[in-house]
Amino acid sequence: MPRLCPLFSGSDGNSYYIGSADSGILIDAGRSTRQIVNALTERGLDMKNVKAVFVTHEHIDHIKGLKVLADKYHIPVCASQGTMEELIAKEAVRAGTVLIPVAKQGMECAGMYIKPFGLSHDCREGTGYVVATSDGRKTAFVTDTGMVTEEIANAVKGCDTAVIESNHDIEMLQCGSYPYMLKRRILSDRGHLSNEVCAETVRELVGTGTTRMILAHLSRENNLPRLAEETTLSVLSRSGMKKNIDFQLYVAKAEDNGLTVLY
Numbered sequence: 001m002p003r004l005c006p007l008f009s010g011s012d013g014n015s016y017y018i019g020s021a022d023s024g025i026l027i028d029a030g031r032s033t034r035q036i037v038n039a040l041t042e043r044g045l046d047m048k049n050v051k052a053v054f055v056t057h058e059h060i061d062h063i064k065g066l067k068v069l070a071d072k073y074h075i076p077v078c079a080s081q082g083t084m085e086e087l088i089a090k091e092a093v094r095a096g097t098v099l100i101p102v103a104k105q106g107m108e109c110a111g112m113y114i115k116p117f118g119l120s121h122d123c124r125e126g127t128g129y130v131v132a133t134s135d136g137r138k139t140a141f142v143t144d145t146g147m148v149t150e151e152i153a154n155a156v157k158g159c160d161t162a163v164i165e166s167n168h169d170i171e172m173l174q175c176g177s178y179p180y181m182l183k184r185r186i187l188s189d190r191g192h193l194s195n196e197v198c199a200e201t202v203r204e205l206v207g208t209g210t211t212r213m214i215l216a217h218l219s220r221e222n223n224l225p226r227l228a229e230e231t232t233l234s235v236l237s238r239s240g241m242k243k244n245i246d247f248q249l250y251v252a253k254a255e256d257n258g259l260t261v262l263y
Contacts, residue, residue: 082125
């Protein structure tokens with residue numbers, strides 16, 4: 001049975017497992033190898049069954065454990081061509097690691113089909129992914145983007161599940177201790193999605209048939225899980241949509257909290 005496991009999500013590192021108990025992939029490896037392996041083990045999953053790591057972009061909270069993980073377990077690394085070049089330039093992968101650029105038409109891996117789409121983020125060539133599991137269901141990974149572009153909207157339309165960024169509360173960010181330039185970066189079209197923008201995006205997704213949402217990549221300094229969830233629930237409620245009837249909503253917390261979504 002396919003399952004989705006948010007292992008880690010947020011400012012301190014990001015990594016997700018999607019696949020069956022016997023074969024799957026990781027989306028990003030932003031924590032240490034030990035932390036990722038332990039998180040998988042706690043769910044009864046074996047790192048040896050991970051067939052590839054699909055990297056969204058080259059920022060450290062998405063690739064921190066990549067070099068050791070890919071080398072120790074001989075796992076291919078898949079990413080956009082631009083991201084691949086950045087990984088090589090930053091020496092984020094060791095010589096001999098199998099590197100597979102992900103073409104726009106997508107590719108098969110671990111019995112699933114993974115198709116990329118572009119993100120709007122301050123990186124070389126950030127990529128989200130739509131993963132079609134063996135039962136035909138589709139899951140979209142949409143984090144690290146400052147806006148929901150037409151390409152993103154088209155990619156996630158019709159997906160059953162969406163892992164979507166709810167990075168910050170605008171007021172908390174504006175009143176917080178971050179330097180002005182960093183605040184501008186986060187709020188820009190190449191930064192991160194706020195709770196408010198995420199909530200409106202989720203409303204549109206539910207309206208087009210997406211039934212399961214996981215709020216992800218919450219800022220440690222500028223957000224709270226409760227606040228992110230309440231913001232989205234408020235928007236959905238005003239639109240007449242009811243939790244556990246029209247949709248299911250989860251929050252992927254920074255540390256592994258054992259969340260597993262079965263398909």
